[in-house]
Amino acid sequence: MLQAEYTKYTLHFKRPAGTSRGILNNKDVFYITIWDDKTPLIKGIGECGTLPDLSYDDKPEYEKKLSEVCKNINTIDDDKLEQWPSIHFAVEMAKQDLQTGGKRILFPSQFTESNDSMDINGLIWMGEEDFMFAQINEKLSAGFKCIKMKIGAIDWNAELKLLKNIRVKFPASKIELRVDANGAFSMKDAPKKLKKLSELQIHSIEQPIKAGQTNQMFELCNNSPIPIALDEELIGIFGYENKLKLLKKIKPQYIILKPSLLGGFKACNEWIEIAEKLNIGWWITSALESNIGLNAIAQWTYTLNNKMPQGLGTGQLYTNNIPSPLKINNGKITYGDNKEWIDDESFCLYKS
16 A cells, blocks of 8 residues: 655755746755555655646645645546646656655666766856856856757847857857847737847747747747747646647747656656657756756656657756755756765655
Protein backbone atom coordinates (compact mmCIF):
# COMPACT_ATOMS: atom_id res chain seq x y z
CA MET A 1 0.00 0.00 0.00
CA LEU A 2 1.38 3.39 -0.98
CA GLN A 3 1.62 6.27 1.48
CA ALA A 4 2.14 9.94 0.63
CA GLU A 5 2.75 13.27 2.32
CA TYR A 6 3.70 16.75 1.18
CA THR A 7 5.95 19.52 2.46
CA LYS A 8 6.03 23.20 1.54
CA TYR A 9 9.32 24.94 0.83
CA THR A 10 10.05 28.56 -0.13
CA LEU A 11 12.79 29.25 -2.66
CA HIS A 12 14.52 32.65 -2.58
CA PHE A 13 15.78 34.25 -5.79
CA LYS A 14 19.38 35.45 -5.79
CA ARG A 15 18.07 38.65 -7.31
CA PRO A 16 14.52 39.72 -8.22
CA ALA A 17 13.37 37.90 -11.34
CA GLY A 18 11.65 40.20 -13.81
CA THR A 19 8.84 38.67 -15.86
CA SER A 20 6.08 40.10 -18.02
CA ARG A 21 3.78 39.45 -15.06
CA GLY A 22 5.84 41.34 -12.51
CA ILE A 23 8.82 40.81 -10.23
CA LEU A 24 9.40 37.55 -8.34
CA ASN A 25 11.45 37.50 -5.12
CA ASN A 26 10.35 34.10 -3.77
CA LYS A 27 8.64 30.98 -5.06
CA ASP A 28 6.74 28.44 -3.00
CA VAL A 29 7.02 24.80 -4.02
CA PHE A 30 5.60 21.60 -2.58
CA TYR A 31 7.37 18.26 -2.39
CA ILE A 32 5.26 15.10 -2.53
CA THR A 33 6.95 12.08 -0.98
CA ILE A 34 5.55 8.63 -1.86
CA TRP A 35 6.57 5.29 -0.39
CA ASP A 36 5.33 1.73 -0.05
CA ASP A 37 4.56 0.84 3.58
CA LYS A 38 6.41 -2.47 3.02
CA THR A 39 9.65 -0.58 2.21
CA PRO A 40 9.28 2.75 4.04
CA LEU A 41 12.92 3.78 3.65
CA ILE A 42 12.66 3.91 -0.16
CA LYS A 43 10.92 7.12 -1.12
CA GLY A 44 10.09 8.85 -4.36
CA ILE A 45 9.95 12.65 -4.44
CA GLY A 46 8.00 14.88 -6.79
CA GLU A 47 7.79 18.65 -6.99
CA CYS A 48 4.84 20.88 -7.75
CA GLY A 49 3.97 24.54 -7.48
CA THR A 50 2.29 27.25 -9.49
CA LEU A 51 3.31 30.46 -11.22
CA PRO A 52 0.89 33.32 -10.48
CA ASP A 53 -1.45 34.22 -13.35
CA LEU A 54 0.16 31.57 -15.56
CA SER A 55 -0.39 28.08 -14.17
CA TYR A 56 -3.77 26.56 -15.00
CA ASP A 57 -4.02 25.28 -11.42
CA ASP A 58 -3.12 28.58 -9.71
CA LYS A 59 -6.21 28.33 -7.49
CA PRO A 60 -6.94 29.16 -3.81
CA GLU A 61 -7.78 25.52 -3.08
CA TYR A 62 -4.43 24.25 -4.40
CA GLU A 63 -3.06 23.02 -1.08
CA LYS A 64 -6.40 21.46 -0.18
CA LYS A 65 -6.25 19.47 -3.42
CA LEU A 66 -2.67 18.47 -2.70
CA SER A 67 -3.70 17.13 0.71
CA GLU A 68 -6.58 15.20 -0.86
CA VAL A 69 -4.26 13.63 -3.44
CA CYS A 70 -1.83 12.47 -0.74
CA LYS A 71 -4.65 10.93 1.32
CA ASN A 72 -5.98 9.08 -1.73
CA ILE A 73 -2.70 8.23 -3.42
CA ASN A 74 -3.76 4.60 -4.04
CA THR A 75 -7.01 5.46 -5.81
CA ILE A 76 -6.35 8.76 -7.56
CA ASP A 77 -6.35 8.42 -11.37
CA ASP A 78 -5.01 10.53 -14.21
CA ASP A 79 -8.41 11.82 -15.33
CA LYS A 80 -9.10 13.35 -11.91
CA LEU A 81 -5.77 15.18 -11.96
CA GLU A 82 -6.01 16.54 -15.49
CA GLN A 83 -7.23 19.93 -14.22
CA TRP A 84 -4.28 20.06 -11.79
CA PRO A 85 -1.30 19.75 -14.14
CA SER A 86 1.47 20.61 -11.67
CA ILE A 87 0.16 18.15 -9.06
CA HIS A 88 -0.23 15.53 -11.77
CA PHE A 89 3.40 16.13 -12.71
CA ALA A 90 4.58 15.81 -9.08
CA VAL A 91 2.75 12.52 -8.57
CA GLU A 92 4.07 11.15 -11.86
CA MET A 93 7.61 12.24 -10.90
CA ALA A 94 7.44 10.78 -7.38
CA LYS A 95 6.08 7.44 -8.61
CA GLN A 96 8.79 7.22 -11.27
CA ASP A 97 11.45 7.98 -8.66
CA LEU A 98 9.99 5.33 -6.33
CA GLN A 99 9.87 2.78 -9.16
CA THR A 100 13.57 3.28 -9.90
CA GLY A 101 14.67 2.94 -6.27
CA GLY A 102 14.16 6.40 -4.73
CA LYS A 103 17.63 7.64 -5.66
CA ARG A 104 16.56 10.61 -7.83
CA ILE A 105 17.62 8.72 -10.95
CA LEU A 106 14.25 8.52 -12.67
CA PHE A 107 15.47 7.86 -16.21
CA PRO A 108 18.84 6.05 -16.17
CA SER A 109 20.94 6.97 -19.19
CA GLN A 110 24.36 8.10 -20.35
CA PHE A 111 23.39 11.49 -18.89
CA THR A 112 22.87 10.16 -15.36
CA GLU A 113 26.06 8.10 -15.74
CA SER A 114 27.91 11.42 -16.31
CA ASN A 115 28.96 10.26 -19.77
CA ASP A 116 27.00 12.83 -21.75
CA SER A 117 25.56 16.33 -21.50
CA MET A 118 22.93 18.56 -23.12
CA ASP A 119 23.21 21.98 -24.70
CA ILE A 120 21.06 24.59 -22.99
CA ASN A 121 20.24 28.23 -23.60
CA GLY A 122 21.45 31.01 -21.35
CA LEU A 123 18.45 32.88 -19.95
CA ILE A 124 18.50 36.68 -19.82
CA TRP A 125 15.99 38.19 -17.38
CA MET A 126 14.00 41.34 -17.97
CA GLY A 127 15.23 44.54 -16.40
CA GLU A 128 16.98 47.80 -17.10
CA GLU A 129 19.27 47.96 -20.13
CA ASP A 130 22.53 47.86 -18.15
CA PHE A 131 21.34 44.87 -16.12
CA MET A 132 20.30 42.92 -19.20
CA PHE A 133 23.52 43.66 -21.06
CA ALA A 134 25.57 42.59 -18.03
CA GLN A 135 23.71 39.25 -18.03
CA ILE A 136 24.39 38.82 -21.74
CA ASN A 137 28.11 39.37 -21.27
CA GLU A 138 28.10 36.92 -18.35
CA LYS A 139 26.42 34.19 -20.41
CA LEU A 140 28.68 34.69 -23.40
CA SER A 141 31.76 34.55 -21.16
CA ALA A 142 30.41 31.32 -19.65
CA GLY A 143 30.46 29.64 -23.03
CA PHE A 144 26.80 29.67 -24.01
CA LYS A 145 26.17 29.35 -27.75
CA CYS A 146 22.44 30.00 -27.44
CA ILE A 147 20.87 32.90 -25.56
CA LYS A 148 17.21 33.37 -24.74
CA MET A 149 16.26 36.95 -23.97
CA LYS A 150 12.96 37.91 -22.40
CA ILE A 151 11.57 41.04 -24.01
CA GLY A 152 8.53 43.22 -23.45
CA ALA A 153 9.41 44.66 -20.04
CA ILE A 154 11.37 47.76 -21.01
CA ASP A 155 11.17 50.15 -23.96
CA TRP A 156 11.02 48.28 -27.27
CA ASN A 157 13.71 50.46 -28.84
CA ALA A 158 16.05 49.78 -25.91
CA GLU A 159 15.51 46.03 -26.28
CA LEU A 160 16.08 46.22 -30.01
CA LYS A 161 19.29 48.15 -29.41
CA LEU A 162 20.49 45.43 -27.03
CA LEU A 163 19.87 42.77 -29.63
CA LYS A 164 21.62 44.81 -32.30
CA ASN A 165 24.63 45.22 -30.03
CA ILE A 166 24.82 41.45 -29.56
CA ARG A 167 24.68 40.87 -33.30
CA VAL A 168 27.41 43.45 -33.95
CA LYS A 169 29.69 41.54 -31.61
CA PHE A 170 28.47 38.00 -32.30
CA PRO A 171 27.08 36.94 -35.71
CA ALA A 172 24.41 34.27 -36.02
CA SER A 173 27.13 31.72 -36.84
CA LYS A 174 28.53 32.23 -33.32
CA ILE A 175 25.44 32.85 -31.15
CA GLU A 176 21.88 31.63 -31.57
CA LEU A 177 19.42 34.25 -30.30
CA ARG A 178 15.96 33.35 -29.09
CA VAL A 179 13.50 35.89 -27.71
CA ASP A 180 10.45 35.41 -25.51
CA ALA A 181 7.78 38.10 -25.55
CA ASN A 182 5.44 36.35 -23.09
CA GLY A 183 2.50 37.80 -25.02
CA ALA A 184 3.72 41.40 -24.68
CA PHE A 185 3.08 42.48 -28.32
CA SER A 186 -0.23 43.78 -29.56
CA MET A 187 -1.56 42.31 -32.81
CA LYS A 188 -1.28 45.76 -34.34
CA ASP A 189 2.43 46.13 -33.55
CA ALA A 190 3.51 42.48 -33.82
CA PRO A 191 4.13 42.30 -37.63
CA LYS A 192 6.50 45.27 -37.73
CA LYS A 193 8.32 44.13 -34.59
CA LEU A 194 8.77 40.66 -36.08
CA LYS A 195 10.19 42.25 -39.22
CA LYS A 196 12.72 44.22 -37.14
CA LEU A 197 13.73 41.08 -35.29
CA SER A 198 14.18 39.17 -38.54
CA GLU A 199 16.85 41.67 -39.59
CA LEU A 200 18.88 40.44 -36.61
CA GLN A 201 18.68 36.76 -37.60
CA ILE A 202 16.66 35.76 -34.54
CA HIS A 203 16.21 31.99 -34.24
CA SER A 204 12.63 32.24 -32.96
CA ILE A 205 10.21 34.21 -30.81
CA GLU A 206 8.06 32.67 -28.10
CA GLN A 207 4.46 33.77 -27.71
CA PRO A 208 4.53 37.20 -29.40
CA ILE A 209 0.88 37.93 -28.52
CA LYS A 210 -1.27 36.81 -25.60
CA ALA A 211 -2.60 33.27 -25.60
CA GLY A 212 -6.19 32.57 -26.64
CA GLN A 213 -6.15 34.55 -29.90
CA THR A 214 -5.92 31.54 -32.17
CA ASN A 215 -6.98 33.24 -35.40
CA GLN A 216 -4.51 36.08 -34.89
CA MET A 217 -1.75 33.67 -33.89
CA PHE A 218 -2.34 31.62 -37.03
CA GLU A 219 -2.07 34.81 -39.10
CA LEU A 220 1.23 35.68 -37.44
CA CYS A 221 2.68 32.17 -37.79
CA ASN A 222 1.62 32.08 -41.45
CA ASN A 223 3.25 35.42 -42.30
CA SER A 224 6.06 35.92 -39.79
CA PRO A 225 9.59 36.39 -41.20
CA ILE A 226 10.96 34.51 -38.16
CA PRO A 227 9.75 31.23 -36.62
CA ILE A 228 7.15 31.51 -33.85
CA ALA A 229 7.04 29.16 -30.85
CA LEU A 230 3.89 28.60 -28.80
CA ASP A 231 4.32 28.57 -25.03
CA GLU A 232 1.46 29.95 -22.92
CA GLU A 233 -0.88 28.96 -25.76
CA LEU A 234 -0.53 25.30 -24.72
CA ILE A 235 -1.52 25.80 -21.08
CA GLY A 236 -4.98 24.48 -20.20
CA ILE A 237 -5.30 22.39 -23.37
CA PHE A 238 -6.09 18.83 -22.29
CA GLY A 239 -6.68 15.67 -24.29
CA TYR A 240 -5.08 14.43 -27.49
CA GLU A 241 -7.81 15.69 -29.82
CA ASN A 242 -7.80 19.19 -28.35
CA LYS A 243 -4.01 19.39 -28.68
CA LEU A 244 -4.20 18.21 -32.28
CA LYS A 245 -6.96 20.72 -33.06
CA LEU A 246 -4.93 23.64 -31.66
CA LEU A 247 -1.73 22.84 -33.52
CA LYS A 248 -3.53 22.12 -36.81
CA LYS A 249 -5.31 25.48 -36.54
CA ILE A 250 -2.36 27.70 -35.61
CA LYS A 251 0.42 25.79 -37.42
CA PRO A 252 3.35 27.22 -35.42
CA GLN A 253 6.96 26.57 -36.31
CA TYR A 254 7.78 25.39 -32.75
CA ILE A 255 6.17 24.56 -29.43
CA ILE A 256 7.77 24.95 -25.99
CA LEU A 257 7.02 22.20 -23.49
CA LYS A 258 7.06 22.78 -19.72
CA PRO A 259 6.04 19.59 -17.90
CA SER A 260 4.93 21.29 -14.68
CA LEU A 261 2.59 23.61 -16.61
CA LEU A 262 1.28 21.01 -19.04
CA GLY A 263 0.67 18.01 -16.77
CA GLY A 264 3.87 15.99 -16.77
CA PHE A 265 5.84 13.67 -19.01
CA LYS A 266 2.93 11.72 -20.49
CA ALA A 267 1.08 14.91 -21.40
CA CYS A 268 4.20 16.39 -23.00
CA ASN A 269 4.86 13.18 -24.93
CA GLU A 270 1.42 13.64 -26.51
CA TRP A 271 2.34 17.17 -27.61
CA ILE A 272 5.60 15.85 -29.08
CA GLU A 273 3.85 13.05 -30.98
CA ILE A 274 1.37 15.51 -32.49
CA ALA A 275 4.01 18.12 -33.28
CA GLU A 276 6.18 15.61 -35.11
CA LYS A 277 3.22 14.41 -37.17
CA LEU A 278 2.63 18.02 -38.22
CA ASN A 279 6.35 18.79 -38.81
CA ILE A 280 6.42 21.24 -35.92
CA GLY A 281 9.67 21.58 -33.97
CA TRP A 282 9.84 21.52 -30.18
CA TRP A 283 12.09 21.81 -27.18
CA ILE A 284 11.77 21.45 -23.41
CA THR A 285 11.97 24.21 -20.83
CA SER A 286 11.87 24.16 -17.04
CA ALA A 287 9.54 26.55 -15.23
CA LEU A 288 11.41 27.84 -12.16
CA GLU A 289 11.44 24.47 -10.39
CA SER A 290 13.98 23.70 -7.69
CA ASN A 291 16.65 21.11 -8.46
CA ILE A 292 14.20 18.31 -7.57
CA GLY A 293 11.91 19.15 -10.48
CA LEU A 294 14.71 20.28 -12.77
CA ASN A 295 16.53 16.99 -12.22
CA ALA A 296 13.51 14.96 -13.34
CA ILE A 297 12.88 17.20 -16.35
CA ALA A 298 16.53 17.11 -17.44
CA GLN A 299 16.75 13.32 -17.18
CA TRP A 300 13.53 12.85 -19.17
CA THR A 301 14.61 15.42 -21.77
CA TYR A 302 17.83 13.55 -22.43
CA THR A 303 15.87 10.39 -23.34
CA LEU A 304 14.06 12.33 -26.08
CA ASN A 305 17.29 12.78 -28.07
CA ASN A 306 16.52 16.35 -29.16
CA LYS A 307 19.81 18.02 -30.06
CA MET A 308 18.53 21.60 -29.93
CA PRO A 309 19.58 23.72 -26.92
CA GLN A 310 17.02 23.09 -24.18
CA GLY A 311 15.74 25.56 -21.56
CA LEU A 312 17.13 23.84 -18.48
CA GLY A 313 19.29 26.49 -16.83
CA THR A 314 16.95 27.85 -14.14
CA GLY A 315 18.47 25.83 -11.30
CA GLN A 316 21.04 28.58 -10.69
CA LEU A 317 18.43 31.17 -9.73
CA TYR A 318 18.03 30.46 -6.00
CA THR A 319 20.07 31.09 -2.86
CA ASN A 320 18.62 28.02 -1.11
CA ASN A 321 18.15 25.48 -3.88
CA ILE A 322 18.32 21.77 -3.06
CA PRO A 323 21.94 20.54 -3.44
CA SER A 324 22.11 18.29 -6.48
CA PRO A 325 24.50 16.69 -8.98
CA LEU A 326 23.27 19.01 -11.77
CA LYS A 327 26.03 21.25 -13.08
CA ILE A 328 26.21 23.84 -15.85
CA ASN A 329 29.50 24.22 -17.68
CA ASN A 330 30.31 25.85 -21.01
CA GLY A 331 26.66 26.16 -22.00
CA LYS A 332 25.85 22.54 -21.18
CA ILE A 333 24.02 20.80 -18.33
CA THR A 334 25.64 17.71 -16.86
CA TYR A 335 24.94 15.24 -14.06
CA GLY A 336 27.68 14.60 -11.53
CA ASP A 337 28.02 12.28 -8.56
CA ASN A 338 24.63 11.14 -7.22
CA LYS A 339 26.06 11.42 -3.69
CA GLU A 340 25.69 15.18 -4.08
CA TRP A 341 22.02 14.83 -3.13
CA ILE A 342 22.29 15.88 0.53
CA ASP A 343 20.05 14.51 3.29
CA ASP A 344 19.52 17.87 4.99
CA GLU A 345 16.53 17.98 7.32
CA SER A 346 16.20 21.72 6.81
CA PHE A 347 14.71 20.82 3.41
CA CYS A 348 12.16 18.50 5.06
CA LEU A 349 12.53 16.10 2.16
CA TYR A 350 13.65 12.81 3.59
CA LYS A 351 11.88 12.63 6.90
CA SER A 352 10.26 9.32 7.80
